[in-house]
Amino acid sequence: MTDFSSNKIFAPKTDGNVDLSTITESNAGTVFGLFINNFKQDNQYIYKDQMRSHFANGLYYLEVELLHLSAFNDNLHNAIINTPNTYIPLVKEEFKEFLKDIPFQVTFKWSIAKPINIRDLKAEDVGKVVCVKGIIINNSRVSVKIEKAYIRCSLCPKEEIIHVNPGFTGITLPTRCNNEGGCKGSFRVVPDKCKYYDQQTLKLQESPETVTTGDMPRTILMYSDRYLVERTPPGTRVNAVAIMSTFHSSGAKKSDSNISQPYLRVIGFEITNDGSGRSRIEFSSSEENEMRQFAKQKNLYKNIAESIDPAIYGCEDIKKALACQLFGGSAKTLNDGIRRRGDINVLLLGDPSTAKSQLLKFVEKVAPIGVYTSGKGSSAAGLTACVIKEPGTGEFYLEGGSMVLADGGIVCIDEFDKMREQDRVAIHEAMEQQTISIAKAGITTVLNSRTSVLAAANPLFGRYDDFRSPAEQIDFQTTILSRFDMIFIVRDLVDKDRDQRIANHVLNHKRDSTKNTQDESSIYKLKRYIAFARSSCSPRLSDDASEFLLNFYVQQREASKTEDSIIPITVRQLEALIRISESLAKMELADSATLKHAEEAVRLFKSSTVEAINSHGLGGELALASMSKDLQNIENEILKITPIGHTTQVEAIVSNLENAGFKRHLIEKAIFVMCQRKDMEYKAQRRFIQRNR
Structure with a gap:
């Protein structure tokens, strides 16, 4: 097991003479290791403390704030933002010797960045880190992806290990075995010996309030893996820190073979509405004091109500x-x-x-x-x-x-x-x-x-x-x-x-x-x-x-x-x-x-x-009294048209009374009232009306 009792979380591969002014592929991991060991905020080594806490709970990931990395070494920060596919693997490689076979992940937050909409993503953003805001509208079931593919020749005992890139990429096997002796066998994957990790596909949609009238909300696929899966159910609003990448759709036409579909390979999530459904909006101390003073005004309730669409x-x-x-x-x-x-x-x-x-x-x-x-x-x-x-x-x-x-x-x-x-x-x-x-x-x-x-x-x-x-x-x-x-x-x-x-x-x-x-x-x-x-x-x-x-x-x-x-x-x-x-x-x-x-x-x-x-409408008692009088007059007319023991077509009753100046809905109401009566005097009319309504 890893020992966390020492002051250093892990020992960077350096003799103490690292040039921090220039970041290259050879020293990027070392500089990042120095950042983890030495960065302090409020006199606390926040990343060493975070690693101790995560490892104690069996969580093998480290969440890095890019703002902190920029303050420690702006050159490394810029290298990760502009060429993440080169430098993020080097950052992860720095932990390898110390963590042995523990599957470790480095995720990022980017609070200094202003999140952009999906429609603002351009071709020049491909291969760079972007921060995109939106709503998760669906996510797939968690599946597994091969990290290290163990392959074996079909004709000879030769075996190889292939590293598979993350994202929507597959395994590219060697075409033929080039073993000594002229073996021409093909390679096959040995599933039991491969190394896997969890992955999930999500779909991000623009927030409804950012979509202009007449436009369809844009969506984009996202790829998340390891500790970033199962973090965002549908309806979650996020700022996704991701590497903009491309892939060839399997359903694309041959004529579109040169056209790639963009997607986001997520390297960090910032959830902007928490588990209670409440929005996480940051407020400065001065703004908070201003709002508390605003709440003390005398006619607050009245003023807020009046400000609703004046x-x-x-x-x-x-x-x-x-x-x-x-x-x-x-x-x-x-x-x-x-x-x-x-x-x-x-x-x-x-x-x-x-x-x-x-x-x-x-x-x-x-x-x-x-x-x-x-x-x-x-x-x-x-x-x-x-x-x-x-x-x-x-x-x-x-x-x-x-x-x-x-x-x-x-x-x-x-x-x-x-x-x-x-x-x-x-x-x-x-x-x-x-x-x-x-x-x-x-x-x-x-x-x-x-x-x-x-x-x-x-x-x-x-x-x-x-x-x-x-x-x-x-x-x-x-x-x-x-x-x-x-x-x-x-x-x-x-x-x-x-x-x-x-x-x-x-x-x-x-x-x-x-x-x-x-x-x-x-x-x-x-x-x-x-x-x-x-x-x-x-x-x-x-x-x-x-x-x-x-x-x-x-x-x-x-x-x-x-x-x-x-x-x-x-x-x-x-x-x-x-x-x-x-x-x-x-x-x-x-x-x-x-x-x-x-x-x-x-x-x-x-x-x-x-x-x-x-409420019976705002006509009040006069309207009710008038309605009652009209209903009584209509009822008297119905009794004249249809005496006890006789039948008359309902439409004929309605037509005759409409010609006499009565309103149709009042005539229908009068018939309805007569249907509900329990008096034996109206038994014939009630039976007839119920049969013909």
Whole structure:
């Protein structure tokens, strides 16, 4: 075993007179060994300590920060960046004598580099180290690759060892045996004597927020091996430090024989969203102090809500709800390992031209991680995950959809009502358990989908009708509605004064071109503050707040006994109140949600979900009274047309009453009401209508 008790991790092959000013193939490994032994940060030998820790845990790799290497010897740093295929093997070779037969790997971090997009990779980057950002959308099963191929002649006892380069390269065997005696046998690989290591193929896709409108997101294959495999499940956002390489596709045409496909041979990963789905964004101490001062302002909650798309007039409670959604509650893991979500789901249901889509676009822009999609153009596989077959190998891959790519952020689904019912059912698990279970093509796995859902939809008949109940107009199953923490009915009411204020607001905003610049600056600051609050604060309910929410929940359950509601009050709604209270506390960077936060959470819940349950439109009592009177008049007319014991065609009834000036939907409602009656007086009509509807 290796002895780590000495001051030196290993002894560089040098007599102490190494020229550090010039890096050559002969001294590169020695200079790297000096770097490992001598580099200190905060008076600590960080790489010696890292090797001791890793070896004690059976982890035979060393992660090197290229910024540290640049500070120690910039020439070696530049040599590794510009000619990695030459110098990285030399760096690894330095450990060989010391580590004996231990399979050792050197990986790299490159924090000083600004990550680039896949579309920015050019031909001049081939053979160099690059840092590329994106999202892992699929990865293959772990397979093995030969590091040292042991080959034997088929006619004579001659044996050789061939070193196989990493990446998408195969074994090139000698054509003939050149042994003494004129042997012309061919070589074959002896599998039992070969040396192998793990490898995995991944696919990296550009982040949705970096793709310009009208462009398809670019993807590129990546190759990882040894301790870099199984590090990045689909949905993980990474900055990949890799050597840009090329390979010839097996399915390419002969005419394309001179064209190579690029791929990234990974030498290090920096994961930018951690296991909780929260974005890892760096904040300086001065920026952190500035944000804590920002959190102390008097009207913080109001100011943040007003900064959500100032171009939209009104919608105060909706903007406050979206502010709560952006910050989110606190996720909890119970003792039995079950996870309770902290993300808040919001549904905007209402008339066209009420800025629902605009609000979705703004939230997608300001959220630390945001994905926008339309329900009409999205399938269940596109939202969750799909299994695809690789044409070359026939292997099945798992590819994450929108809700996987939005892990740790918000997915905005417009035209939610236009989705097929089977597609909506597919996201039930993702909205509550925040996982996506896959069992297809022999692949059984679970993907993380720790994301909030912001959905916008229209009522069943296009516009909200004052004379219809919510149950008649909300074309969603109770199972999906109960997963939304807040449901808002958005109306486009005709009101002269209100219309004039909206028009003035829109025109003033369009005329003032300076507001656009100010908005971009405020959006960036808000986005940074949200990311800071989500990563640094996890409030819990105080005792007063818990008691207040408990009493409110019990009252709502009692009230729901006598109501036939499309949105039942269940424990999910209590958990929604808890999440909203925690988000209000997180907005202020508070450690606990107080009674004040619980009261505001209840007010928001009442103005959204409770109002949606009880609302019959904003026509109020007059509209209900008018509807009741019209239904009674229609019922009287039906009795005249169809006396007891006689039958009349339903379409004839509807046609006659429409000619008399009654609205068709009221006629249908009157027929429906008569069908539900238990009076024996209407038995003939009820039996007839049920048979012909």
